[in-house]
Amino acid sequence: MSASTRRTVFLIAGAGLLALLLYSYAGLPDFGHYRGPYGDILNRVSIPERQATAVVSAVNFDYRAIDTLGEEFILLAAVVGVATLLRRLGGEHEEEPDDETTGRHVPSASVATGVAGLGVVGPTVLIGLYVVVHGHQTPGGGFQGGVILATALLLVYLADHYSTLRRVGPMWLNELAEGLGGAGLTLIGISGLVFGGAFFENVLPLGSMGKLLSAGTIPLASCAVGLAVSGGFALMVSEFLQQTLVVRSDKGSQQK
């Protein structure tokens, strides 16, 4: 396709896209004017019905928890895909991690980076746990807290060595967290079916608003998702790091 044909195709398609965009923007409600009924209804009922002040979490882990279960398994599939793609292939071998190989000068993290990095690992874990367990009360929940927890593991690598990361968060632990989280969320859904009448029915006592143990199954589901997400993200980061630092092609190393 020549350059001028390509430009013509682009201009026609671009003009069509622009027209459709402008047409759909004209039909949008004004800025700050929410139209649909569901948000208003949920804002009204989430405290009397579920004792949950975080309406988004009430939707994610209760009213539409089945969607969260679907997303959880999308993440699982993505992690399995990454782990499969980044496995050690035939014709590849594992070397000493790049940053620890003797006889080759690779600058290690400076003392300042190490101290600052390891210094924030604790607070990061604390914030992650806080966000996970307070999912039903404050913004955030299992997903957000889980990603924060996984970044704590990354901080360990940035501040120290790859081998330290593998000691602190070994692969089996990440896999276990991912599996237990996914299974836990599924079991919470099934328990609604067994003890109540519907999948993900909130069958636990609701307690009173503002208490850590309240809102029934919502904080439990948040913790399950937090476990799965932290394990899944940690596993992905570890697989990428392993592939980058340790796995080498047999051919490549012979040339060195």
Place this chain on the structure above:
Amino acid sequence: MSVLQSVALLLVAGVATSVVLTRDPLRQAMVASIYGLVLGILFFVLQAPDVALSQTAVGAVALPLMILLALAKIRSDE
């Protein structure tokens, strides 16, 4: 729309443009990280703190990290 929201919107538009205009993938990963942060700020001032948290964690940390690690792997193979 408040002043804060307008400023955040303009910031997002500006940083998004710089992501597209950055040609070197390594630099682009860094600019994309800033973009993730700015987009998180926009969601926050639009009163969507849940999405802001997800966006900041994924857009500012996880995504640039994946790009960086992939780039590192490509360079180590060369």
